[in-house]
Amino acid sequence: MPVNYVTxxxxxxxxxxxxRLGVTEAGIRKANRRDLTLIELAPGSxxxxxxxxxxxxxxxxxxxxxxxQKEGIRALVINTGVANAGTGEPGxxxxxxxxxxxxxxxxxxxDQVLPFxxxxxxxxxxxxxxxxxxxxARAALKTDGWHEAAHAIMTTDTVAKAASRKVGAGGTACSIxxxxxxxxxxxxxxxxxxxxxxxxxxxxxxxxxxxxxEAADESFNCITVDGDTSTNDSFVLIATGRxxxxxxxxxxxxxxxxxxxxxxxxxxxxxxxxxxxxxxxxYIEVAVEGGRTREECKAVGYAIGxxxxxxxxxxxxDPNLGRILAAxxxxxxxxxxxxxxxxxxxxxxxxxVLVAENGGRAASYREEDGARTMKPAEIRIRVDLGxxxxxxxxxxxxxxxxxxxxxxxxxx
Amino acid sequence: MPVNYVTxxxxxxxxxxxxRLGVTEAGIRKANRRDLTLIELAPGSxxxxxxxxxxxxxxxxxxxxxxxQKEGIRALVINTGVANAGTGEPGxxxxxxxxxxxxxxxxxxxDQVLPFxxxxxxxxxxxxxxxxxxxxARAALKTDGWHEAAHAIMTTDTVAKAASRKVGAGGTACSIxxxxxxxxxxxxxxxxxxxxxxxxxxxxxxxxxxxxxEAADESFNCITVDGDTSTNDSFVLIATGRxxxxxxxxxxxxxxxxxxxxxxxxxxxxxxxxxxxxxxxxYIEVAVEGGRTREECKAVGYAIGxxxxxxxxxxxxDPNLGRILAAxxxxxxxxxxxxxxxxxxxxxxxxxVLVAENGGRAASYREEDGARTMKPAEIRIRVDLGxxxxxxxxxxxxxxxxxxxxxxxxxx
Numbered sequence: 001m002p003v004n005y006v007t008x009x010x011x012x013x014x015x016x017x018x019x020r021l022g023v024t025e026a027g028i029r030k031a032n033r034r035d036l037t038l039i040e041l042a043p044g045s046x047x048x049x050x051x052x053x054x055x056x057x058x059x060x061x062x063x064x065x066x067x068x069q070k071e072g073i074r075a076l077v078i079n080t081g082v083a084n085a086g087t088g089e090p091g092x093x094x095x096x097x098x099x100x101x102x103x104x105x106x107x108x109x110x111d112q113v114l115p116f117x118x119x120x121x122x123x124x125x126x127x128x129x130x131x132x133x134x135x136x137a138r139a140a141l142k143t144d145g146w147h148e149a150a151h152a153i154m155t156t157d158t159v160a161k162a163a164s165r166k167v168g169a170g171g172t173a174c175s176i177x178x179x180x181x182x183x184x185x186x187x188x189x190x191x192x193x194x195x196x197x198x199x200x201x202x203x204x205x206x207x208x209x210x211x212x213x214e215a216a217d218e219s220f221n222c223i224t225v226d227g228d229t230s231t232n233d234s235f236v237l238i239a240t241g242r243x244x245x246x247x248x249x250x251x252x253x254x255x256x257x258x259x260x261x262x263x264x265x266x267x268x269x270x271x272x273x274x275x276x277x278x279x280x281x282x283y284i285e286v287a288v289e290g291g292r293t294r295e296e297c298k299a300v301g302y303a304i305g306x307x308x309x310x311x312x313x314x315x316x317x318d319p320n321l322g323r324i325l326a327a328x329x330x331x332x333x334x335x336x337x338x339x340x341x342x343x344x345x346x347x348x349x350x351x352x353v354l355v356a357e358n359g360g361r362a363a364s365y366r367e368e369d370g371a372r373t374m375k376p377a378e379i380r381i382r383v384d385l386g387x388x389x390x391x392x393x394x395x396x397x398x399x400x401x402x403x404x405x406x407x408x409x410x411x412x
Numbered sequence: 413m414p415v416n417y418v419t420x421x422x423x424x425x426x427x428x429x430x431x432r433l434g435v436t437e438a439g440i441r442k443a444n445r446r447d448l449t450l451i452e453l454a455p456g457s458x459x460x461x462x463x464x465x466x467x468x469x470x471x472x473x474x475x476x477x478x479x480x481q482k483e484g485i486r487a488l489v490i491n492t493g494v495a496n497a498g499t500g501e502p503g504x505x506x507x508x509x510x511x512x513x514x515x516x517x518x519x520x521x522x523d524q525v526l527p528f529x530x531x532x533x534x535x536x537x538x539x540x541x542x543x544x545x546x547x548x549a550r551a552a553l554k555t556d557g558w559h560e561a562a563h564a565i566m567t568t569d570t571v572a573k574a575a576s577r578k579v580g581a582g583g584t585a586c587s588i589x590x591x592x593x594x595x596x597x598x599x600x601x602x603x604x605x606x607x608x609x610x611x612x613x614x615x616x617x618x619x620x621x622x623x624x625x626e627a628a629d630e631s632f633n634c635i636t637v638d639g640d641t642s643t644n645d646s647f648v649l650i651a652t653g654r655x656x657x658x659x660x661x662x663x664x665x666x667x668x669x670x671x672x673x674x675x676x677x678x679x680x681x682x683x684x685x686x687x688x689x690x691x692x693x694x695y696i697e698v699a700v701e702g703g704r705t706r707e708e709c710k711a712v713g714y715a716i717g718x719x720x721x722x723x724x725x726x727x728x729x730d731p732n733l734g735r736i737l738a739a740x741x742x743x744x745x746x747x748x749x750x751x752x753x754x755x756x757x758x759x760x761x762x763x764x765v766l767v768a769e770n771g772g773r774a775a776s777y778r779e780e781d782g783a784r785t786m787k788p789a790e791i792r793i794r795v796d797l798g799x800x801x802x803x804x805x806x807x808x809x810x811x812x813x814x815x816x817x818x819x820x821x822x823x824x
Contacts, residue, residue, distance in 0.1 A: 055753045056741030056771075086737040088756070088772030121734020122773050185721055185738065189745070226720040228735070229742035308638040308720070308811075309597055309819055316820035322533020323640070325498040326597065329468030330641035333601070341467045344500070359468075360500030361534050399720075401816050407721055408728035 002159050003283040003377050003397065005275035010147035013164045014175040017200040018042035018240025021145030023152035026133025028126060029081030029119060034152040036130060038137035039076040039196070040106060045240040046205050047073040047114070048212040052233035053189045058085035059095040059125075060115040061234060067099075067111045071205060074112040076236065077102050077134070078194065080155050080181075084117040084125040085231035094127040101131040105138055118181065118194055118232050119155055150179035153194055156406060157183045161272035167261040172254030174201035174245040176261050180269035184278040184407060186225035187306075188216075188233045195220060195235040197265055200243030201258060207247060211262060212237040219266035222298070223395045225277035226403070227306040237262070274395045279402030282314045285380045285395055292337065292388035299335035300383055301394030303327040311399030314379065319370030321355050324348060328383065345386030351379065414571050415695040415789050415809065417687040422559035425576045426587040429612040430454035430652025433557030435564035438545025440538060441493030441531060446564040448542060450549035451488040451608070452518060457652040458617050459485040459526070460624040464645035465601045470497035471507040471537075472527040473646060479511075479523045483617060486524040488648065489514050489546070490606065492567050492593075496529040496537040497643035506539040513543040517550055530593065530606055530644050531567055562591035565606055568818060569595045573684035579673040584666030586613035586657040588673050592681035596690040596819060598637035599718075600628075600645045607632055607647040609677055612655030613670060619659060623674060624649040631678035634710070635807045637689035638815070639718040649674070686807045691814030694726045697792045697807055704749065704800035711747035712795055713806030715739040723811030726791065731782030733767050736760060740795060757798030763791065 019041060026036040041047070049068055051061045067073065077098055084091045099113040117125060140148075150160035164177040178197030203211070216235050247255050275283050286304050291297035304310055307327040313320035328346060332338035348356040351373035355365050373379065431453060438448040453459070461480055463473045479485065489510055496503045511525040529537060552560075562572035576589040590609030615623070628647050659667050687695050698716050703709035716722055719739040725732035740758060744750035760768040763785035767777050785791065 053744075054738060054741035055744065055750070056737045056755050083734070086734050086768065086772050088770045091772060121738060122768070123734075185735075187742075189742070228719050228721045228738060229745065231734075231738050231741060307640050308815070309640045312816050312819035315816065318820070322495070322498050322535075322643075323597075325468045326466060326533060326640060326643050329466035329643060330599075330601070332465075332467065333641065338467070343468050356498065356534070358500045360498050360503060399816060401813050403720070404724050404727065404811060404813050404816060407724035408730070 002276040003280055005159060005272050007160045008162050008164065010144065013146040013162050013177050014166055015143040016175050016177050016198040016240060017242035018045055019198045019238065020141040020143050021149040022137040022140030022142065023148050024133050024136035024140055026079065026129050028079050028129055035080045036133045036137050037078040037149045037152045038134065038141065040141055041074050041238060042240050042242055043074065045073065045238055046071065046203060046208050047236060047238050048208040049234060049236040050212055050216045052230055054229050054231045056086055056231050058083055058117060058232045059087055059091035060084055060117045061232060062092065063095045063099065064114045064234060067114055072112050073114055074108045075102050075106055076114045076116065078116040078153050079130055080153060081119040082117060082123050082125045083119045083121045083232050086122040087124055090124060094125040097127045098130055101134055105134055116194055116234055121231055146177050146179060153179065153181040155181065156278060157181050157276055159276050161269050163265045163268040165261045165265055167257050168245055168254045172245045174199050174243045174258060176265050178265045178269055180273060182273040183276050184225055185228040185230045186223060186273060186277065187227045187229045188220045188223065189229050195269055197262060198238035198240065200240050201245035201247060202241030203239035203247045204249065207249065208237060208239055211259060215263045215266040218263050219270035222393055223270045223274045224302060224305045225274060225397060271395055274397050277397035278406045279400040280397035281400050282398040283378045284314060284397060285393060287380060287393050288383045288385065289391040290384040290386045290388060291390040294390045294392045296335045296337050297390055297392035298394060299338060300328055300331045300385065301392055303331035303334055304381060305394045305396035308399055314398035315400045317374040319350060319374050321361065321370065324381065325356060341385065347384040347386065349382040414688040415692055417571060417684050419562065419572045420574050420576065422556065425558040425574050425589050426578055427555035428587050428589050428610040428652060429654035430457055431610045431650065432553040432555050433561040434549040434552030434554065435560050436545050436548035436552055438491065438541050440491050440541055447492045448545045448549050449490040449561045449564045450546065450553065452553055453486050453650060454652050454654055455486065457485065457650055458483065458615060458620050459648060459650050460620040461646060461648040462624055462628045464642055466641050466643045468498055468643050470495055470529060470644045471499055471503035472496055472529045473644060474504060475507045475511065476526045476646060479526055484524050485526055486520045487514050487518055488526045488528065490528040490565050491542055492565060493531040494529060494535050494537045495531045495533045495644050498534040499536055502536060506537040509539045510542055513546055517546055528606055528646055533643055558589050558591060565591065565593040567593065568690060569593050569688055571688050573681050575677045575680040577673045577677055579669050580657055580666045584657045586611050586655045586670060588677050590677045590681055592685060594685040595688050596637055597640040597642045598635060598685060598689065599639045599641045600632045600635065601641050607681055609674060610650035610652065612652050613657035613659060614653030615651035615659045616661065619662065620649060620651055623671060627675045627678040630675050631682035634805055635682045635686045636714060636717045637686060637809060683807055686809050689809035690818045691812040692809035693812050694810040695790045696726060696809060697805060699792060699805050700795045700797065701803040702796040702798045702800060703802040706802045706804045708747045708749050709802055709804035710806060711750060712740055712743040712797065713804055714746055715743035716793060717806045717808035720811055726810035727812045729786040731762060731786050733773065733782065736793065737768060753797065759796040759798065761794040
């Protein structure tokens with residue numbers, strides 16, 4: 001059960017002119033499950049992406065990186081069930097065969113196709129079943145296919161994740177719609193499990209490349225469920241140029257509003273992943289400020305967000321503050337710049353309650369106040385490092401029996 | 413229930429001439445529990461220690477570091493229940509009061525006392541109760557007190573950890589006995605939760621300083637339960653010089669054998685901590701070889717050993733190899749030198765079964781072989797990075813429902 005998250009209804013997801021989505025059951029790993037999604041883009045669409053930095057990155061990620069070297073992407077194909085990661089050269093062959101088959105079907109070139117896979121690592125991709133499913137996915141293509149596609153890309157997700165916005169007016173009016181999947185093996189580094197956002201605005205390629213990085217950095221790169229960076233993380237931003245808005249540079253009228261909206265959609269999707277984190281019962285925002293750099297603030301946020309001791313304490317609604325302090329204290333493992341952190345200057349709040357300062361528990365702290373702030377399903381930890389003006393947020397969830405259950409059962 | 417570990421019997425722990433141990437119930441946090449241990453050292457004993465690198469390190473750790481600046485340590489005092497960490501200046505006062513009280517009792521100077529605390533972080537140390545308990549601990553002092561002391565320093569441990577050896581003969585004969593505690597918040601960095609090893613050999617101070625670091629590096633610094641570096645990690649090596657052995661330099665006859673035995677005792681204690689890891693049902697050795705440096709091998713070992721996905725798969729006895737590969741792939745998060753890891757050269761074995769090579773699953777791998785190797789309570793993962801001649805081991809345990817239960821319940 002996700003924490004305070006409901007999938008938007010189909011009619012809350014605005015179609016994006018130039019984007020059609022179709023899903024089908026290809027039987028990739030299990031029968032009777034929609035596991036194959038085809039996304040067709042209108043000619044002239046621009047695409048930019050960021051991908052996992054895991055060294056064992058999946059074959060489709062290699063292919064995506066290669067195909068994004070030039071413009072002209074016209075289709076995306078996404079399968080669940082098998083991640084096609086840790087599959088060596090045969091995996092690369094399968095990913096290329098997938099692109100070939102999509103290209104033939106849509107009468108485009110193979111390098112105009114981006115392939116994505118998610119599911120079990122190290123299993124061979126049953127490419128013949130995937131290819132056999134493609135005509136069905138093509139037949140299902142429609143502009144209002146976001147809702148179905150968001151469901152078809154799920155694996156251990158308990159809810160589909162999608163978000164949509166309309167911004168601007170007149171010449172800057174545009175729609176932005178996105179979807180994402182992911183619940184476990186979530187600690188994206190430069191990207192997320194699978195995230196797709198499309199807009200009908202026209203966006204110059206360099207601007208789009210910059211925006212996809214910035215949006216990832218403000219959203220997917222700020223979340224963690226279990227600290228495990230996936231082999232398949234991919235986040236793709238599509239601008240079809242079929243609407244009225246046209247952004248040539250960061251100075252174009254309406255760009256700031258557009259950019260803010262794209263980041264808001266990305267963040268909504270990223271936070272939805274955490275709200276649906278495997279076994280999650282609590283949604284936790286770790287807001288770190290007063291750092292010398294944004295990086296060291298994130299290092300502290302991740303130290304807290306990854307600590308199994310902190311996460312189990314949140315599961316128990318136990319204000320076990322010492323575990324938070326301990327995590328702050330060893331955060332220099334994540335960023336050596338923190339090795340000289342002066343703990344006497346660190347302040348920690350749970351919700352609005354000051355819990356620690358001067359190297360220890362705040363004099364004003366009362367256990368009942370701490371207990372009160374731990375009760376709700378959404379909790380905010382605020383940390384002031386007291387040594388600079390930078391800040392960063394990390395979003396995470398608690399660690400429950402169900403996390404163990406899900407991950408001890410999954411695959412077997 | 414620890415994995416294949418039984419506390420040695422009292423008569424398996426050799427007394428160390430010059431060391432007397434006494435325990436008592438001081439009611440530090442709960443009544444009717446032996447929670448205070450006093451260790452008295454004969455004059456002329458030499459002591460060396462390594463301590464946590466957590467920036468929120470405990471008050472007693474600060475005091476230990478200061479007191480070890482000069483020689484002449486004559487007593488150690490250890491309380492459980494309260495860690496006296498995250499307690500600011502009042503915590504320092506309590507730690508110093510503890511030393512003062514021990515000094516008065518034993519007619520020594522306060523800076524000849526090393527204080528240690530373990531338990532809940534951020535709670536004030538009830539120093540008056542500790543001080544009131546000291547005469548009882550003193551009255552209980554005896555040379556064969558190791559077994560009782562190993563029990564008295566436990567917190568969430570389910571078994572006491574101790575180890576003992578006799579090595580050498582004639583002029584190099586000596587006894588080495590040690591004890592340790594710890595089950596959660598275990599990812600020592602330069603030291604462990606609490607570990608104490610004493611020998612009746614005489615060891616020159618510089619040699620002892622070097623040995624304590626080396627022994628920590630080969631034992632406590634190779635284990636992880638949950639990746640949480642404690643605020644109180646301390647590992648102390650004591651040489652009383654009351655036996656016949658006398659080591660003035662690394663060239664002294666018998667030194668190599670003695671050193672090997674000290675490291676063996678340290679490793680036995682460190683491994684006992686993992687075998688008793690919170691909720692552990694499996695004991696896992698991650699042996700990484702073929703690295704360019706020992707550090708990058710440890711980085712890979714820790715990436716695997718910390719991954720909640722790997723650990724839950726071990727709990728389920730599920731050979732979910734993809735999770736291991738994914739962890740190897742993001743190990744560069746721990747050591748940037750691994751950013752150029754060529755995954756096609758990486759080989760992975762579960763037990764004696766080759767499971768991955770050439771960037772994917774080994775052609776010879778059969779699922780039933782993987783399943784067979786996952787069954788026993790002790791499992792070895794071997795990773796060959798294929799790029800150098802260095803190696804390192806990391807010892808860890810699985811992640812079970814009981815880890816969550818223990819840490820969601822502890823303290824509340």
